[in-house]
Amino acid sequence: MRRVNLVVLAIFCYLSACAQPTADSNRYTRADSLRGGLRPERTGYDVLFYDLSLRVDPTSRTIEGSNVIRYKVVRAFQQMQVDLFANMQVRRITQNGKPLTYRRDGNAIFISMNQDQPVGQTREITISYGGSPTVAKNAPWDGGFVWQRDSVNNKPWVTVACEGKGASLWWPCKDHLSDEPDSMRIRVRVPSGLTCVSNGLLQGQRPAGPGQTEWNWYVHYPINSYNVTLNVTDYAHFADEYRSPDGQRLKLDYYVLPFNLSKAKTHFEQVKGMLACYERYFGKYPFWRDGYKLVETPYWGMEHQSAIAYGNKYQNNPFNFDFIIIHESGHEYFGNSLSCADHAEMWIHESFTTYAEALYMECRQGAATAQTYLNTQRPLIRNEYSMLGPLGVNADQPDTDIYYKGSWMLHTLRHAVNNDTKWFAAIKALATEKKLSIVTTNEVIDFLIKRTGADLKPLFDQYLRHTELPVLEYQIMRTEANERSIRYRWVANGQDFALPVQVRTGSGTWQTIRPSHEWATTSLAPGTSPLTINTNIGLFDVRRLTTE
Incomplete structure (x- = not known):
């Protein structure tokens, strides 16, 4: 249900980002438009809830299951678009127990409705599907499933990351960032003895047939489609908590390979200091009810909401922090919330x-x-x-x-x-x-x-x-009395670009100049000390012209 104002988005498209060079636009295909576009078959309904239920088979590298899509009718329609990659097979689509017909256009499915879809009403469809999902060649940069085994115990290790390629490579959904459900249930059956970690709060686990265990997770907040994930292996689990300055406690859960448990308990201590800093700058962790999780993965990392993928091998950078923990957790505020x-x-x-x-x-x-x-x-x-x-x-x-x-x-x-x-x-x-x-x-x-x-x-x-950086052009001017001044201007794509700049001579105090696109002149301290321009406080290039 979390939606952007589509009128605003269309106006923004007209005024700004759609006006790109033709060569850039020519990189995109019909499939890109079907995935990225907002046509009536998508805007007619507003997703309220996803109920995703799957069985994961590490041996055959297949998944099988269904997704119930609950939605509110925004405008009357007879056809709706849902996304699922063409290599995945649709078994059946139903509404109120009755089958619906559909047609495929690549990775898009256009479903014909048997009943009226009255504006303001809530409806559900169920899509049963299965197959061998896309395998990532280089996760997380190339999206898809990762089917591996851990290096010590040789247990199956199944994960998925799909930000760029799309969530619809493994589950049917409205695969567009403009519409998110209010909440979501994720139920995954895996071979007994393995753990499945997904987004949200663990509701429990139960036997689900011979040699199978179902793990039930519930997301209490809106979630974008590419953040939905699953992680399956023989995980070791430990818990901790972060206490906010107001005394409220946030549950921290960590799922790691068993042979990394000891180092993880030490290494993940930095999470609490990070959460304190982020609370200072951005407010409280935004998914408090679902808790915060780090889940070890065979790829580097990914910002999966409340279940952050961690694969940085417990290493800090030269600044003494783990980049994956700090960066991917930052996405909980910007990207996920x-x-x-x-x-x-x-x-x-x-x-x-x-x-x-x-x-x-x-x-x-x-x-x-x-x-x-x-x-x-x-x-x-x-x-x-x-x-x-x-x-x-x-x-x-x-x-x-x-x-x-x-x-x-x-x-x-x-x-x-x-x-x-x-x-x-x-x-x-x-x-x-x-x-x-x-x-x-x-x-x-x-x-x-x-x-x-x-x-x-x-x-x-x-x-x-614009691709170009603004350029500060300047000249050092001298009078006959050997007095010095700096002549300067901005060369930028827009004439209104204005950024104050700090300059100083020698080790003197900084003085602020305020360039525009017109030439201006400011006196400098007398003497022969070299001029320094403070490039630490702004993103621009500097070009010194011949002294007059």
């Missing part, structure tokens, strides 16, 4: 979460170390694609700028606001007031402008919609 409406806007997920790593450093080790950490991100910025992609085509964001350039964009905005009290209050309000909601790029921009009182739109436009 506050979510974008279209894959074209994934900067909202990744930029804020990558920036959260730097804020974690500032919280734990101070501003200077946080700046050092940000400086390790800066060389990774490529400036080859805009951070906003085309809407409606399941945009695949071909490079990493939504991470590192996005992080530096937010760092730049902080210094443009030039008031940490306002800046941190604004991003905390964004995370808390937009908690469990779907937002568009324009909504995020407008929110931060309103809360900071700063005109941030030209900066957002430059960094999100």
